[in-house]
Amino acid sequence: MPLLRVEKMSLDFGGLRAVNSYDLEIEPGQVRGLIGPNGAGKTTVFNLITGVYRPTEGNIIFDGKKITGLQPHRIASFGLGRTFQNLRLWRHMTVLEHVKLAQYSKISYGLIGAFFGTSGRRREEAAIEDKAYSLLELMGIDHLADQVALNLPYGAQRRVEMARALATEPKILFLDEPTAGMNPEELAQMMAIIRRIHAEFGLAILLIEHRLKMVMELCEIVQTLVFGEVIAEGTPDEIQNDPKVIEAYLGTEALH
Amino acid sequence: MKQLKENIRSSFSRVPLLGWLFGALIAVWLEHLAGDPLAAALGLPKIPVLFGCVIMLKKPVLIPAAVIYVLLIYALPVAAVARLSASFANRLAARMLNLPIFFSVAIHLGLLYAVLHMWSEMSAYRVITLKLTLIAVMLTLSLNIINGYMGEFSCSHPGFMALGAYAASAFTVALFVEDKLFGQALLPSALGPFMFPLALIAGGMVAALGALAIAIPSFRTRGDYLAIISLAFMFIVKSMIENLEVVGGPRGLSSQPDWANLPTVFGWTVACVWIINNFVRSTLGKALNAVRDEETAANAMTVDTRRTKIIAFLFAAFWAGVAGGLFAHVLRYVNPATFGIQKLAEVLAMVYFGGLNSVYGSIVGAVSLSLLGEALRPLEILKWLIIPLLLILVMIFRPTGLVAFKEFNVKNLVKPRQRRKE
Numbered sequence A: 001m002p003l004l005r006v007e008k009m010s011l012d013f014g015g016l017r018a019v020n021s022y023d024l025e026i027e028p029g030q031v032r033g034l035i036g037p038n039g040a041g042k043t044t045v046f047n048l049i050t051g052v053y054r055p056t057e058g059n060i061i062f063d064g065k066k067i068t069g070l071q072p073h074r075i076a077s078f079g080l081g082r083t084f085q086n087l088r089l090w091r092h093m094t095v096l097e098h099v100k101l102a103q104y105s106k107i108s109y110g111l112i113g114a115f116f117g118t119s120g121r122r123r124e125e126a127a128i129e130d131k132a133y134s135l136l137e138l139m140g141i142d143h144l145a146d147q148v149a150l151n152l153p154y155g156a157q158r159r160v161e162m163a164r165a166l167a168t169e170p171k172i173l174f175l176d177e178p179t180a181g182m183n184p185e186e187l188a189q190m191m192a193i194i195r196r197i198h199a200e201f202g203l204a205i206l207l208i209e210h211r212l213k214m215v216m217e218l219c220e221i222v223q224t225l226v227f228g229e230v231i232a233e234g235t236p237d238e239i240q241n242d243p244k245v246i247e248a249y250l251g252t253e254a255l256h
Numbered sequence B: 001m002k003q004l005k006e007n008i009r010s011s012f013s014r015v016p017l018l019g020w021l022f023g024a025l026i027a028v029w030l031e032h033l034a035g036d037p038l039a040a041a042l043g044l045p046k047i048p049v050l051f052g053c054v055i056m057l058k059k060p061v062l063i064p065a066a067v068i069y070v071l072l073i074y075a076l077p078v079a080a081v082a083r084l085s086a087s088f089a090n091r092l093a094a095r096m097l098n099l100p101i102f103f104s105v106a107i108h109l110g111l112l113y114a115v116l117h118m119w120s121e122m123s124a125y126r127v128i129t130l131k132l133t134l135i136a137v138m139l140t141l142s143l144n145i146i147n148g149y150m151g152e153f154s155c156s157h158p159g160f161m162a163l164g165a166y167a168a169s170a171f172t173v174a175l176f177v178e179d180k181l182f183g184q185a186l187l188p189s190a191l192g193p194f195m196f197p198l199a200l201i202a203g204g205m206v207a208a209l210g211a212l213a214i215a216i217p218s219f220r221t222r223g224d225y226l227a228i229i230s231l232a233f234m235f236i237v238k239s240m241i242e243n244l245e246v247v248g249g250p251r252g253l254s255s256q257p258d259w260a261n262l263p264t265v266f267g268w269t270v271a272c273v274w275i276i277n278n279f280v281r282s283t284l285g286k287a288l289n290a291v292r293d294e295e296t297a298a299n300a301m302t303v304d305t306r307r308t309k310i311i312a313f314l315f316a317a318f319w320a321g322v323a324g325g326l327f328a329h330v331l332r333y334v335n336p337a338t339f340g341i342q343k344l345a346e347v348l349a350m351v352y353f354g355g356l357n358s359v360y361g362s363i364v365g366a367v368s369l370s371l372l373g374e375a376l377r378p379l380e381i382l383k384w385l386i387i388p389l390l391l392i393l394v395m396i397f398r399p400t401g402l403v404a405f406k407e408f409n410v411k412n413l414v415k416p417r418q419r420r421k422e
């Protein structure tokens, strides 16, 4: 049984059909790619699956449960983690606080603990702090733990976001252009990080990318989305040589 | 000159909180001993009740005398004792930190209470001003949860206060006092002081219940309904009480027992600050900031927006209700007219003046505006020009308030101060 199955999912923004009859199946631990030109609807697909938008039609089944139309925080707590294309970090919050907060749904000390600072709360806060530190170490930013996240350079902010998403303990991770705006060196580091978390946690990953090189290297199967429709699906090699894909990208981007 | 200033600055930067408290204690003690004779010798009618501010504005000829009084009784003794006791206080503070933090905090609070107690003992006016200031701290801090930490805009605080004031008063008056409205006292008044906390908690609960009526429709969908719904709520509560003959209608409700003494008000204020500070520093409380700053990300990190907001809103209303209950028992009289738009303006001013998202800010805002309001009282109508002007200045130069977004860390507050590294 696939970990995530999306069936004939569509969304209309007013008159515009942003996503049309989108299908997807991801097995546990699989790495998949989603490519397509600007405005193709890639981010919208993420927003639909994670509950930010409710699909006009179609079904989403995660881990055997139907999650269509559920609230985003519930969907996230089932094990769908995500990052955002335009980094949505919290103002005023430190890096450590970001990664601690993402463990929100695991906190069990309740209001009594929050109000009175019980020993149970101290224990739990210490535990989520340890976990946060270990994720920051994995991302190589544990020395920045006490900095306000928004004051960090862009590459570090991306890592904070990644650590934050991992802190929700996802079974599948949605990465929305994790290398947007990065230079080649940062790009190589980010690819290494994605490989590392895939190996370490055995997560399934769905990756949106503009840069085809990255998708081709990381993904087992790639979908190409144009105007809200999947025009091609296959291994990186098949996609690279698909005339429809080449046509969609022609003039806008090179294939490497 | 600059050198001198720098020297003074650096030598006082070594004084820990404990040292300042020692200084203040000596100053208020000095006032007990020498306040009256000194005031007489300086030609002042009586001791200046609010650090000379009121006297200076009322009778400008007495300005020099008032300044000398304040210097001799407060400024010099505090500075001298604080400076001289610094190294002793530092050692003591360090020693106390080896014990559980609770111990050190209790000592500091005990000293603070002693200072306030001795200071206020000199005049009944000081007692009531102090109590109302402490109540203002509770109100401001609880409103800061909603308008600061949560980033919404709520106008219902006077309404919550009214609910708390009336519920707590009904509780105590009906049970412990023989009066026209509720008849015979039902319980012996000896039990009273023990039941007073229950009365206040009941007041807080009623306020929280009222808050639920706002929270359910307001936090259902995104959008700025809260400001309007909460404003309506405030007016509804007011007119509801005006039409409720059982609690005296517009004439108000009086004869509350005299249980809100200074230690009680102080204790509740400390409890309020402690519990709210615990909450906003916990990861559960930080979820409020996450929802405020970037809701989509908060939801994607498993935070339930609606639940978080509703809980915090009810929690804030609870404390406003407790503050209202104390308020009613300090004045021993309440009427619905108190809980209107002017009260709202006062609390909002304290929140925004002191600083959003900050426990320090709320304390600073509530204390400074309460005292300023009293100090400027002789100016009468002009007062209502000066305070708004001041607010506007703060809004221009520090849009989020004087001490916004600063964590209230008790450990840092009570720790010894090291010599500054050169």
Ligand SMILES: Nc1ncnc2c1ncn2[C@@H]1O[C@H](COP(=O)(O)OP(=O)(O)OP(=O)(O)O)[C@@H](O)[C@H]1O
Pocket: A013, A018, A036, A037, A038, A039, A040, A041, A042, A043, A044, A045, A085
């Ligand atoms: N909230 C919205 N309301 C109306 N239209 C929207 C909304 N969000 C996206 N769209 C439109 O839907 C289409 C798909 O947008 P989407 O952001 O999913 O594209 P994308 O593939 O992620 O593009 P990019 O590569 O630029 O990130 C675009 O035409 C966009 O203008």
Ligand SMILES: [Mg+2]
Pocket: A042, A043, A044, A085
């Ligand atoms: Mg996008």
